[in-house]
Amino acid sequence: MESSSQRIDVQQSRESVTNSNAVNGFIGSVGNTPLIYLETLSELTGCKIYGKAEFQNPGGSVKDRAAVSILQDAEKKGRIKPGGTVVEGTAGNTGIGLAHVCRARGYKCVIFMPNTQSQEKINLLRMLGAEVYPVPAVPYEDPLNYNHQAKEYAEKLENAIWTDQFDNTANAYAHYISTGPEIWEQTKGEIDGFVCATGTGGTLAGVGKYLKERSNGRTQIWLADPSGSVLYEYVTSGGNLIERSGSSVTEGIGQGRVTSNLGTFVNDLTGALHIPDEKAISMLYQLLDTEGLYVGSSSAVNVVAAVELAQKLGKGSKVVTILCDGAYRYQSRLFSKKWLESNGLGHAIPDSLKKYAVLD
Ligand SMILES: Cc1ncc(COP(=O)(O)O)c(C=O)c1O
Numbered sequence: 001m002e003s004s005s006q007r008i009d010v011q012q013s014r015e016s017v018t019n020s021n022a023v024n025g026f027i028g029s030v031g032n033t034p035l036i037y038l039e040t041l042s043e044l045t046g047c048k049i050y051g052k053a054e055f056q057n058p059g060g061s062v063k064d065r066a067a068v069s070i071l072q073d074a075e076k077k078g079r080i081k082p083g084g085t086v087v088e089g090t091a092g093n094t095g096i097g098l099a100h101v102c103r104a105r106g107y108k109c110v111i112f113m114p115n116t117q118s119q120e121k122i123n124l125l126r127m128l129g130a131e132v133y134p135v136p137a138v139p140y141e142d143p144l145n146y147n148h149q150a151k152e153y154a155e156k157l158e159n160a161i162w163t164d165q166f167d168n169t170a171n172a173y174a175h176y177i178s179t180g181p182e183i184w185e186q187t188k189g190e191i192d193g194f195v196c197a198t199g200t201g202g203t204l205a206g207v208g209k210y211l212k213e214r215s216n217g218r219t220q221i222w223l224a225d226p227s228g229s230v231l232y233e234y235v236t237s238g239g240n241l242i243e244r245s246g247s248s249v250t251e252g253i254g255q256g257r258v259t260s261n262l263g264t265f266v267n268d269l270t271g272a273l274h275i276p277d278e279k280a281i282s283m284l285y286q287l288l289d290t291e292g293l294y295v296g297s298s299s300a301v302n303v304v305a306a307v308e309l310a311q312k313l314g315k316g317s318k319v320v321t322i323l324c325d326g327a328y329r330y331q332s333r334l335f336s337k338k339w340l341e342s343n344g345l346g347h348a349i350p351d352s353l354k355k356y357a358v359l360d
Helices: 009-015 039-045 063-076 093-105 119-127 146-155 170-186 202-214 231-237 277-291 297-313 327-334 337-342 351-356
Strands: 035-037 048-053 085-089 108-114 131-135 160-162 193-197 220-225 271-274 318-323
Touching: 035 170, 039 048, 039 277, 039 297, 048 170, 048 297, 063 093, 063 170, 085 093, 085 146, 093 108, 093 119, 108 119, 108 146, 119 131, 119 327, 131 146, 146 160, 170 202, 193 202, 193 297, 202 220, 220 231, 220 297, 231 271, 271 297, 277 297, 277 327, 277 351, 297 318, 327 337
Parallel strands: 048 318, 085 108, 085 160, 108 131, 193 220, 193 318, 220 271
Antiparallel strands: 035 048
């Protein structure tokens, strides 16, 4: 990765708007999200727990940063010309970020996604002008996996790129030069631990690398991992890659392999925490009830992990995690009694919070 003093064009485009403090379009408004002090959880643990409000990015998720960085990198390298087509395999949020950037830059956007993803995300992609192909959710080793289908589709077209979010390290780089430095500045360098779950691994690797370097190794970087992912075992066993088993209702996180993005940092992780769905669903409702935050399930996994990490590091410790996106994209599932019960999660919501599950 390049040096942290080099700002990505996201930052430069902000500064290039003349005679005002305005930012330049969609691309200029990505990043610089608030860091939220989570008061109830901090008081409960005697620590300081913070969530980086990535749901405030203009496309609504942490993946806007990766989408901008990957496309700017492709443009710089001449891999795509005006009027070209951008093809990606994505569980949703990267596709949404890319669809926005494609509109802003005049590209066509084609998305392949596993057919297990929420209807809200599919609808939104189509509203943003993307062509969407939901395909069977099969393992990476299967040629019908959504990533391989996206790659093949792009290879058959003129002036098209497969953006390859999992193994294109322009993804982690976005976090190394923007999310990481923002967190460092917002905490004034007082950060004992950072933890988050991974999909591509871009956020964890990019932020982790920056914070570890900037703190001279003082800040611990931990992985949070849901059921159905192999990475908890990989990290805690020192590199043992097991068969994927089990599952999770969370979307956008959990992985069956070490991607190139995660690979840039995986050996420098301090440790890993396994976070089951029950804990995440309970936290999702608690965050709504006590902090007024309406976040998706990967954010809830992250906050459960931040609390566990803070407890491990001891009273007074300062821990940061990522609030990846809002619950709007999943509400027909996460706030439906029927859906939660059919996924064995009805019992996960404390009785006093069941009032929020207002959908049938
Ligand atoms: C909701 C959500 N949370 C977390 C992540 C994981 O981020 P990363 O791909 O940087 O590991 C994603 C990735 O798509 C996501 O959509």
